[in-house]
Amino acid sequence: MEAGAVNFTYFLFFLFILFGTLIITYWASQREKTTRQFYTVSGSLTGMQNGLAIAGDFMSAASFLGITGAIALKGFDGFIYSIGFLVSFLLLLFVIAEPIRNIGKFTLGDVIHTRFPVAKIRFITSVSTIIISIMYMIPQLVAAGLVIHLLLNVNYNICVLIIGVLMVFYVVFGGMMAASWVQIIKTVLLLSGTLLIVLIIFARFHWNFFSLIDQIPDKSPLADHFFMPWHLFDNPFEALSLNLTLILGTAGLPHILIRFYTVKDKVAVRQSVLASSWLIGLFYLMTLVLGFGVVVLVGPEHLIAIDPSGNLAAPLLAHKVGGEFLTAFISAVAFATILAVVTGLVVASTSSFAYDIYNHILRKGEATEREQLRMAKMAAAVIGVVAIVLSLNLKNMNVTFLVSLTFSVAASTNLPLLLFTLYWKRFNVAGAITGMVTGLGASLICVLMGPIMMGQAHALIPLENPGIVSIPLGFLGAVVGTYLSKVPQDERAFHLIQLKGHTGASWEQKRG
Amino acid sequence: MASHQEKIEDTDLHRVDDRIDMIVKSDVYLDLIKRKKRFLVRVIIFFMCFYFALPLGIILFPKVMAFQVFHHFTIAWVYAFLQFVMIWALGGLYFFKAKQFDRLAEKAAPWRQEP
Numbered sequence: 006m007e008a009g010a011v012n013f014t015y016f017l018f019f020l021f022i023l024f025g026t027l028i029i030t031y032w033a034s035q036r037e038k039t040t041r042q043f044y045t046v047s048g049s050l051t052g053m054q055n056g057l058a059i060a061g062d063f064m065s066a067a068s069f070l071g072i073t074g075a076i077a078l079k080g081f082d083g084f085i086y087s088i089g090f091l092v093s094f095l096l097l098l099f100v101i102a103e104p105i106r107n108i109g110k111f112t113l114g115d116v117i118h119t120r121f122p123v124a125k126i127r128f129i130t131s132v133s134t135i136i137i138s139i140m141y142m143i144p145q146l147v148a149a150g151l152v153i154h155l156l157l158n159v160n161y162n163i164c165v166l167i168i169g170v171l172m173v174f175y176v177v178f179g180g181m182m183a184a185s186w187v188q189i190i191k192t193v194l195l196l197s198g199t200l201l202i203v204l205i206i207f208a209r210f211h212w213n214f215f216s217l218i219d220q221i222p223d224k225s226p227l228a229d230h231f232f233m234p235w236h237l238f239d240n241p242f243e244a245l246s247l248n249l250t251l252i253l254g255t256a257g258l259p260h261i262l263i264r265f266y267t268v269k270d271k272v273a274v275r276q277s278v279l280a281s282s283w284l285i286g287l288f289y290l291m292t293l294v295l296g297f298g299v300v301v302l303v304g305p306e307h308l309i310a311i312d313p314s315g316n317l318a319a320p321l322l323a324h325k326v327g328g329e330f331l332t333a334f335i336s337a338v339a340f341a342t343i344l345a346v347v348t349g350l351v352v353a354s355t356s357s358f359a360y361d362i363y364n365h366i367l368r369k370g371e372a373t374e375r376e377q378l379r380m381a382k383m384a385a386a387v388i389g390v391v392a393i394v395l396s397l398n399l400k401n402m403n404v405t406f407l408v409s410l411t412f413s414v415a416a417s418t419n420l421p422l423l424l425f426t427l428y429w430k431r432f433n434v435a436g437a438i439t440g441m442v443t444g445l446g447a448s449l450i451c452v453l454m455g456p457i458m459m460g461q462a463h464a465l466i467p468l469e470n471p472g473i474v475s476i477p478l479g480f481l482g483a484v485v486g487t488y489l490s491k492v493p494q495d496e497r498a499f500h501l502i503q504l505k506g507h508t509g510a511s512w513e514q515k516r517g
Numbered sequence: 518m519a520s521h522q523e524k525i526e527d528t529d530l531h532r533v534d535d536r537i538d539m540i541v542k543s544d545v546y547l548d549l550i551k552r553k554k555r556f557l558v559r560v561i562i563f564f565m566c567f568y569f570a571l572p573l574g575i576i577l578f579p580k581v582m583a584f585q586v587f588h589h590f591t592i593a594w595v596y597a598f599l600q601f602v603m604i605w606a607l608g609g610l611y612f613f614k615a616k617q618f619d620r621l622a623e624k625a626a627p628w629r630q631e632p
Contacts, residue, residue, distance in 0.1 A: 081593065085572070088600045092568050095604060098611055099557055215588045222589065232589045234575050234582075241576040248572050252565075275615060279608050286601050497534060500541045507553060508546075508622035 014329050015157055018337035026175065026344065029186045033179030040377050043180035044111040044356045045266040052273040054189060056280025059264050061188030062349040063090075063255070064195065064285060066148045066316075066342055067408050069292065073322075074315025075237060076296025078305055080227060082237030083296060085244075087289035089251030094282040096256045098275070104427050104506030106265040106274045113259055113419070114361035120426050120502045121434045124366050129441055131361035133418050134259040136445075137411060138354035139392055141258070142347050144407035146396035149343040151404075152316060156336045165396050172347040173389035176355055177382045184348045185267060191338075191345035192284060198338045199291045202319075205326045206298040217294075220301045231300070243468055247409065250472030254412030257419030260353035271509050298322050347392075351385055358384040406457055406469060410448065413472045417444030417479035425483055427506055430499045436487030443482025447475035546625040553618055560607060567603055571596050 041047045050058065068090065075083030109115030113134060114127040150165040157164075175183045210217045225231045238244040255261060265274050299308060299318045302325045308318055323335040359381035364372040372380070399407075421440045425432040451471030456464040466474065504510055540546050575582050575593055582593040 081597075084594075084597060088568075088571070088597055091604055092564065092600065095564050095607055096561070098608060099561060103615075218588050218590070229589065232585075232591055232594065234593065241572075244572050244576070245569075248569065252568060272619075275612055279612060282604060282608055286604060290601065497537065500537055503550070504537060504541060504546075504626070507550065507618075508626045510540075510622075510626045 012157065012329070012333070015333040015336055018333040019157065019340055022337045022341045022344070023171075025190065026171070026183075026187050026341070029190070030175050030179035030183040033182035033186065036182060038374075038378060040111075040360070040374050040381075042182065043378055043381060044352075044360060045263075046180075046182045046185055048267060048269045050185060050267045050273075052268060052276025053280050054185070055264060055268045055273065055277035056284060057192045058185045058188040058267070059261065059277055059281035060284040060288070061190075061192040061195075061342075061345045062260060062264060063281065063346075064192070064288060064342065065145060065346045065408070066152065066339060067144070067405065068288070069195065069199075069342055070148075070152065070316045070319055070339060071405060072289070073292050073295045073299065074308070074312075074318040076293060077299035077303075077308060077318045078315045079236040080225070080231040081234045082244075084293060085234075085237075085248070086251070087292065089248050090255070091282065091286055091289060093252050093255035094278060094285070096253065097261070098278040098282070100427070101256045101262070101423060102265050102274050102278050103271045103509075104502075105262055105423075106268070106271055107507075107509045107511070108502060108505045109266065111263070111266060111360050112357050113262055113423075114357065114365070117422065117426050117437065118365075119505070120432075120498045121437060122498075123434055126434060126437060127361045127365055129438060130422070131357045133422075133441060133445070134357040134361075135354045135388070137257075137259055137415050137419070138350045138357075139388065139395070140407070140414065141260070141411045142350045142392040143396050143399055144402075144404040144411075145343055145347045145350070146392060147399055147402060147407075148316070148404050149340070149347075150396065150400065152336075152339060152343075155312065155317060156320060156339075161400060162397055165393060168343060168347065169389050169393035169396070171344060172351050173385050175344075175348045176351045176385045180381075181267060181352050181356070184345075184352045187341070187348055188345040191341040194338050194341055196284065196288060196291075198323075198335050199288060199295065201331070202298070202323055202326060202335070203291050203294045206294060206302070209302075209326065214294075217297055217301060221297060225300050225305055240467075242473060243470060246468055246470040246473035249476060250409055250413045250416055250470055253416035253420055253472070253476060255415075257415030257417075257423065258412075259357065259415075259419070260349045263353050263356065264349075295319060295322060298326070302326065351388060351392075354388050355381050355385040358388075403457065409470050409472075410452060413451075413470065413475055414445060414448045416472060417448050417475040420476075421480045421483045425487075427502060429487075430496065431487055431494060432483070432499075433487050433490055433492045433494065435490030435492060436483045436485075439486025439489075440479055440483025443486075444475060444479025447471075447478040447482075451475050540626055543625060545621065549618060549621040549625050552621070556614055560611070564603065564607055568600065571600065 036042055072083055072086055075086060105116055108119050114130040117130050118127050146165050146168055149168045150161040153159060153164040154161045221231055222229045268274055268277055299322045303321045308315060308321060311317055320332050320335050324332040359377050363380045364370060364377050418441045422437055448471060451466050451474050452458060454465040455471060456467060456469055582591060584592050586592060586595055
């Protein structure tokens with residue numbers, strides 16, 4: 006890869022992605038202009054399409070670039086990341102996905118509100134959705150800026166600005182439909198690009214996987230210890246905390262949860278989750294091969310010399326095995342990957358604001374379709390500006406840390422709320438609010454007192470990933486808040502939730 | 518899609534509540550909830566234990582987990598690959614089991630209309 010002037014081949018591929026996504030957005034914008042279409046594509050996606058979209062929404066630059074680099078540099082521990090991300094889909098499949106689809110209509114707020122029909126519950130759920138989505142947007146934009154700067158030699162600030170403007174544009178003009186199809190196409194490109202590199206690697210080693218493995222100890226500075234753990238995590242609590250956070254976090258991520266409203270029924274929901282777990286699983290197996298390929302064909306020292314964070318592992322490998330053309334393709338795929346994820350995050354936060362806060366709370370459910378759509382578009386622009394400004398100022402922040410913090414907050418706030426709302430009869434409004442506040446507070450306090458903020462030597466809570474502390478506190482806060490409150494139990498509300506959640510029965514009724 | 522949903526007005530609120538009361542007390546419904554809970558609790562405990570056995574195994578039994586099985590892959594690696602098998606197998610199992618629960622659900626709430 007050349008430093009200096011912008012490489013024309015790369016630029017061309019980026020332009021292809023840009024035009025492709027703009028065409029998708031145009032096509033989406035020609036559809037019916039209703040809130041159902043904007044928020045959920047009117048439930049018209051098939052299970053497989055939604056599976057591709059969920060995979061696209063979930064597999065971020067951290068997965069593709071970060072994990073490949075982590076495996077190449079740290080061996081076994083990098084692979085553990087993949088497994089944690091993947092296992093989290095089981096929790097989603099078993100206890101979260103279908104009830105959400107069966108009970109709610111557009112947002113997480115709908116689900117919680119069905120059980121606790123008070124405005125402050127909707128408000129707090131929406132605020133949590135917006136905070137988590139923006140928290141997740143920042144590392145994506147920062148990573149995008151850094152990677153595209155390295156690949157295309159464009160100024161970091163301009164990269165962040167371009168991605169930020171594009172993500173707002175897709176949502177404003179194309180809503181959930183544009184987001185979904187950008188994600189679907191990104192998944193296809195990502196999987197094909199990765200598969201192509203895997204096949205080239207295998208061909209180089211004459212289809213003998215083990216001859217690739219056997220060369221690793223010679224090429225890696227870790228030698229045979231490459232295959233051993235403890236190169237990334239230096240203490241067991243850190244490893245356990247990260248594992249816990251990954252396995253529980255996905256089920257609390259709003260942008261993943263609202264994807265279940267884009268399909269027509271609970272069977273399609275199951276198909277979606279299964280399809281995405283297969284796609285993501287296959288992808289992670291392929292990134293393993295990529296990681297090995299980087300060690301043997303590129304060399305860890307060469308990778309670190311060009312990019313100490315290891316994020317350029319995949320493009321460097323592409324360059325080695327396929328020259329400039331393949332590198333340009335893979336870089337453009339990374340660009341599409343980032344775009345797909347941030348667009349999904351903008352949709353989640355926008356729809357929550359427009360539907361939960363604007364329509365239900367401020368306008369008491371009386372806002373017209375046009376008013377809601379207009380508010381949604383304005384919200385998208387504002388959220389985009391906030392995310393861009395924060396990302397411009399957080400350029401030097403550790404991106405992986407921000408991602409795992411987001412998962413930690415999601416698992417500490419949304420997950421207890423969801424699980425208790427759906428499955429615990431005794432749960433009440435006080436518990437819901439206490440739980441959310443405790444979970445969020447615990448996550449933030451753990452970060453403020455952790456090694457990232459206070460330095461390794463002085464940290465009061467010596468965990469970079471605070472999940473093992475904040476998640477139980479989130480659950481505990483919800484339990485304690487429930488029991489301390491004098492509000493009598495509303496059994497009927499629980500039965501309604503349980504009935505709708507488990508059977509898919511649907512009534513629309515006005516409850517007080 | 519809206520046409521398939523039963524719209525109940527305020528005056529019918531008691532009727533809906535009565536319906537819900539009737540269903541949630543019925544044997545078929547209680548049976549569905551019991552079976553589903555039993556399955557979900559078991560399968561969640563299983564996958565959590567299976568998953569955490571990997572990091573815990575590495576912490577508590579490092580020598581066992583570091584034992585090389587073939588071509589530098591240790592028991593830890595084999596167990597890591599087995600996690601993929603576990604995820605896909607449990608996913609398939611759920612898909613199959615869920616169809617049984619669907620049948621029970623239809624029996625429990627017969628006038629349910631799919632959205």
